[in-house]
Amino acid sequence: QVQLVESGGGLVQAGGSLRLSCAASGPIVSINAMTWFRQAPGNERELVARITSDGSTNYSDSVKGRFTISRDNAKNMMYLQMSSLKPEDTAVYYCAANVRFRGYWHTVVADHWGQGTQVTVSS
Numbered sequence: 001q002v003q004l005v006e007s008g009g010g011l012v013q014a015g016g017s018l019r020l021s022c023a024a025s026g027p028i029v030s031i032n033a034m035t036w037f038r039q040a041p042g043n044e045r046e047l048v049a050r051i052t053s054d055g056s057t058n059y060s061d062s063v064k065g066r067f068t069i070s071r072d073n074a075k076n077m078m079y080l081q082m083s084s085l086k087p088e089d090t091a092v093y094y095c096a097a098n099v100r101f102r103g104y105w106h107t108v109v110a111d112h113w114g115q116g117t118q119v120t121v122s123s
Contacts (some may be wrong), residue, residue, distance in 0.1 A: 002026035002101050002112050009093060009117030016121070017083045022095030022114060024076040027102040032109075034071055034078040034098075038091035038119075048093070049080060063089075085121045092116040 008020040024031060033052050039045040049059045049069035057069050068081040078095055095114045100107050 002028060002099050002110075004095050004097060004112050004114035006093065006095050006114045006117040009119045011120045011122065012085055014085060014087055014121055014123050016085050017081070018085065018119060020080040020082065020093055020095075020117060020119070022078040022080075022097075024078075024097055024099065024112075026099075028076055029100040029102060029107050031073070031076060032098040032100070034069075035096045036069060036078075036080045037094045037096060038089075039094070039116075040088075040091040043091075045094070051078065082119070085119075087121045087123045089119060090121050091119060093119050 003025050005023045006020060008018060012018050033050055035050040036048040037045050038048050047060055048063055049067055051057045051069045051071050066084045071078045094116045096111060098111050100109045
């Protein structure tokens, strides 16, 4: 089955940087859009950044100019370079991907989610 695993979270001071990674594995045929979401305590999950299979990107206004999303299609990887971090960026960050994968009889397209990685920015 398809799995998404995030890594790279941690504790950083305000103004610092972190790079998150998302590794997709399993019987993958292709990956369409890949997305980073985040959820802070007491808040709803929000979209941070999205990248399509051809590399088109979009960002939430709150991270535009500070975060950069990228992907490596050959490795089924996605990244989020986060700079100029602020305490309000503190959240659990999740990766999601719309994946075409080999099912038992035919290929299937479905959304998949990772388990999340904690990012904490101290002031």
